[in-house]
Amino acid sequence: MPKLLPLFEHAVKKPVWDCRMCGQCVLHSTGMTCPMTCPKTLRNGPCGGVREDGNCEVKPEMRCVWVKAEERSHSPVNPHHWEAEFNDLRPPVDNRLQGTSSWINLVTKRDRRTPAGWSGETLAEEPASIGAALVEIDDPTMLPAGFHS
Amino acid sequence: MSRLSDLLASGARPVVTAEFPSIDGGGLAAVERAADELRPFVDAVNATDNPAAHAHASNTSIAIGMLQFGLEPIMQVVCRDKNRLAMQADIMGASLFGVENVACLTGDDVTAGDEPEARRVFDLDSTQLIKVASGLAEGHYLSGRAIKEPPALFVGAVENPFAPPLDYRVLRAKKKAEAGARFLQLQIGYYPERPEAFVRGCVEQGVTQTTALIPTVVLTKTARALTFMNDSVPGISIPAEMIERVAGAGDKDAVAEASYQLTLELSQHALSLPGVSGIHLTDFRHDGSLERLVRDLGIGPAFDPVATVAGTTAV
Numbered sequence: 001m002p003k004l005l006p007l008f009e010h011a012v013k014k015p016v017w018d019c020r021m022c023g024q025c026v027l028h029s030t031g032m033t034c035p036m037t038c039p040k041t042l043r044n045g046p047c048g049g050v051r052e053d054g055n056c057e058v059k060p061e062m063r064c065v066w067v068k069a070e071e072r073s074h075s076p077v078n079p080h081h082w083e084a085e086f087n088d089l090r091p092p093v094d095n096r097l098q099g100t101s102s103w104i105n106l107v108t109k110r111d112r113r114t115p116a117g118w119s120g121e122t123l124a125e126e127p128a129s130i131g132a133a134l135v136e137i138d139d140p141t142m143l144p145a146g147f148h149s
Numbered sequence: 150m151s152r153l154s155d156l157l158a159s160g161a162r163p164v165v166t167a168e169f170p171s172i173d174g175g176g177l178a179a180v181e182r183a184a185d186e187l188r189p190f191v192d193a194v195n196a197t198d199n200p201a202a203h204a205h206a207s208n209t210s211i212a213i214g215m216l217q218f219g220l221e222p223i224m225q226v227v228c229r230d231k232n233r234l235a236m237q238a239d240i241m242g243a244s245l246f247g248v249e250n251v252a253c254l255t256g257d258d259v260t261a262g263d264e265p266e267a268r269r270v271f272d273l274d275s276t277q278l279i280k281v282a283s284g285l286a287e288g289h290y291l292s293g294r295a296i297k298e299p300p301a302l303f304v305g306a307v308e309n310p311f312a313p314p315l316d317y318r319v320l321r322a323k324k325k326a327e328a329g330a331r332f333l334q335l336q337i338g339y340y341p342e343r344p345e346a347f348v349r350g351c352v353e354q355g356v357t358q359t360t361a362l363i364p365t366v367v368l369t370k371t372a373r374a375l376t377f378m379n380d381s382v383p384g385i386s387i388p389a390e391m392i393e394r395v396a397g398a399g400d401k402d403a404v405a406e407a408s409y410q411l412t413l414e415l416s417q418h419a420l421s422l423p424g425v426s427g428i429h430l431t432d433f434r435h436d437g438s439l440e441r442l443v444r445d446l447g448i449g450p451a452f453d454p455v456a457t458v459a460g461t462t463a464v
């Protein structure tokens with residue numbers, strides 16, 4: 001099932017929203033307009049290049065994704081709490097989730113996980129790094145193969 | 150903190166910032182020449198980051214070079230060309246040399262430049278970058294890894310009050326301010342009523358309490374320059390009457406003068422708006438008009454009492 005679900009999700013969301021399977025869906029807060037279809041994949045509003053007619057800087061024949069999103073967020077059929085979320089600061093995309101099912105990630109709250117620094121936290125300890133591990137190795141022949149090249 | 154942030158905090162007078170020309174070779178002498186031209190008239194200068202998606206000497210190198218020649222840089226960082234690791238590294242690296250002002254931009258698309266085949270990155274968007282850069286100054290990378298001696302940074306951004314959706318631009322400015330932007334340079338624009346509405350909105354939304362607004366004006370010499378910007382620069386639109394007014398002024402000199410007067414009027418109008426803290430100048434003329442403009446406006450280091458602000462630039 002976990003293998004099939006992304007396929008199924010894509011089959012449903014691709015035709016309607018041109019879903020790019022980022023795995024961390026924010027459609028409800030962006031007027032049901034997928035920000036990943038913005039050529040710059042902006043998640044926090046329109047760039048400064050939007051054309052006078054409201055079309056996209058990059059693709060002049062396409063309406064700017066964020067112009068569309070903003071209009072739709074005020075639509076009477078859009079629930080108010082979704083409209084309010086339009087202005088939320090959305091965190092950077094977790095590129096590891098590309099191609100996974102946002103439905104599963106929503107249920108498991110995996111799509112809410114952000115790097116500690118995003119919420120202003122400073123990690124107490126140095127995270128394990130290869131550099132730190134290396135100083136513990138006395139015998140250079142014990143190094144992983146890649147380090148000799 | 151940076152001179153720019155001190156000046157803005159003091160509110161003593163409107164600040165004057167400008168755009169550094171793109172540098173393509175010529176050694177540090179090329180940087181020095183450009184710095185010499187601007188130094189007497191401006192408080193800080195943008196070190197651009199591959200503007201209009203054309204490669205040039207990098208933002209970090211130019212920012213560091215400016216410091217060597219006594220000019221305060223505002224280092225632009227655009228999201229188009231580098232991922233989050235590289236952008237954090239650039240800001241941290243430049244800060245080692247004393248670069249404090251950082252402006253976070255989305256960046257024009259690669260299709261606007263001369264290498265449209267390039268891969269676009271946009272790993273972060275500009276608002277996310279503001280927050281990440283502010284985090285560096287607070288003592289941690291995006292990962293949360295601690296920075297024991299955090300850099301002093303004055304983080305800002307750019308906003309375009311002239312591009313649709315016009316009503317939403319104030320909220321976007323607010324979002325950037327909340328993410329940590331302490332100044333916003335505003336995109337070039339020729340519709341005076343748009344910055345008016347935008348600045349009013351920013352005052353109402355409390356944006357100006359934390360964040361300085363700095364509109365941009367451009368010094369041009371010909372009607373063709375205006376037409377070019379209108380047609381080819383993403384996000385810039387110019388009313389036809391304005392272009393006609395300049396084009397119909399008469400001979401070459403009269404057109405140049407009409408262009409100057411237009412810039413002067415737009416500058417005066419921008420500076421008259423409550424909530425505006427200064428002006429950003431882009432000079433495409435290079436004929437002494439920048440000096441003339443700051444003199445006509447009566448602002449900038451050239452008009453400060455000696456030894457306060459102007460004196461600190463000499464190294």
Ligand code: SF4
Nearest residue numbers: 038047056057064065
């Ligand atoms: S104009 Fe709109 S859709 Fe196009 S790149 Fe900018 S924000 Fe994205």
